[in-house]
Amino acid sequence: MCSGILQERDKALNQFHDSSDDRVVCLALATDDHYTLPTAVTIKSVLTHLHPSYRLEAAILADRVSATNRRLLEDTLSDERVSLQWIDLPTDLGLASYPMSSPLNKEHSPTVWADLYLGDLLPASWRRVIYMDSDMLALGDLSQLFQSDLGGNMVGAVQDDPVPIVSAEFGIRPWRQLGFAAEDPYFNSGILMVDLLKWRAKEVVAAAGSYLARFGDVLTQYDQEVLNVVCHGDWSPLEKKWNVTGWWNYPERRVGPYSDIHDEVMVFHFAGKTKPWKASSPTSPFVEGYRATAQMTAWKRWQISEPTRPSV
Numbered sequence: 001m002c003s004g005i006l007q008e009r010d011k012a013l014n015q016f017h018d019s020s021d022d023r024v025v026c027l028a029l030a031t032d033d034h035y036t037l038p039t040a041v042t043i044k045s046v047l048t049h050l051h052p053s054y055r056l057e058a059a060i061l062a063d064r065v066s067a068t069n070r071r072l073l074e075d076t077l078s079d080e081r082v083s084l085q086w087i088d089l090p091t092d093l094g095l096a097s098y099p100m101s102s103p104l105n106k107e108h109s110p111t112v113w114a115d116l117y118l119g120d121l122l123p124a125s126w127r128r129v130i131y132m133d134s135d136m137l138a139l140g141d142l143s144q145l146f147q148s149d150l151g152g153n154m155v156g157a158v159q160d161d162p163v164p165i166v167s168a169e170f171g172i173r174p175w176r177q178l179g180f181a182a183e184d185p186y187f188n189s190g191i192l193m194v195d196l197l198k199w200r201a202k203e204v205v206a207a208a209g210s211y212l213a214r215f216g217d218v219l220t221q222y223d224q225e226v227l228n229v230v231c232h233g234d235w236s237p238l239e240k241k242w243n244v245t246g247w248w249n250y251p252e253r254r255v256g257p258y259s260d261i262h263d264e265v266m267v268f269h270f271a272g273k274t275k276p277w278k279a280s281s282p283t284s285p286f287v288e289g290y291r292a293t294a295q296m297t298a299w300k301r302w303q304i305s306e307p308t309r310p311s312v
């Protein structure tokens, strides 16, 4: 009985595969020169866990990355299952030029805004893409995410933990003026599953520019906030396992449906200030996994140079 069901399921999966001419996952990340190593680690982790029948096409939206770091990233990812393309960010990204007087908006790299330009910069032949931050470690097969049903929406994303709704502190301050409901959900933008056909049809950059022109002075969360405005009512919630942050490091939060969340992680997101490539980062199994992946890169001098603090 059970095996019959499994055979049916396998048949359905094979039909899906047979009907798609190419088993490819399209992935995009953005980096400046300083983030090239973390970007390489994230892509390496994706490749390591990708289903063996899939290839990876990775686009790197690059802000002035040096020739040396490009070569090191390419050497790290020299694998017949991956093809890389560098896409240089224009030096005059319009969204990076808005005056943002909010004290929360410190000096930041233009790469912060690169995700808003996915529709403009990625190859026209790409119909879907997974966008990832460069502070993430894949622990599972992203071909499953790439096949997600977005229910006709433009984007799939994971609801944020510290900011679950638009009216939360550090959510969307002008939610009333925008006509949103207080309880409307708010997502973390560290990983996005994007329907590029819908994205390109929506003129995302223009919508983002209008928001920044009106409310740039009360912005609290950079591109994440703007994406939540632009994608409002047009995103599907993805399962938490696709974007598990350090918010879950506190055992008292891992209760009820989330009691096993750490066993289910498909992508761990080192959101916040403590990054695993900094020696000052508290250790955890995810940090150890990250550092093991970093050892597989071509950066021979990858090391933790400061003394590590014990985990708290």
Ligand SMILES: [Mn+2]
Pocket (backbone or CB within 6 Å): 133, 134, 135, 190, 269, 270, 271, 272
């Ligand atoms: Mn992040």
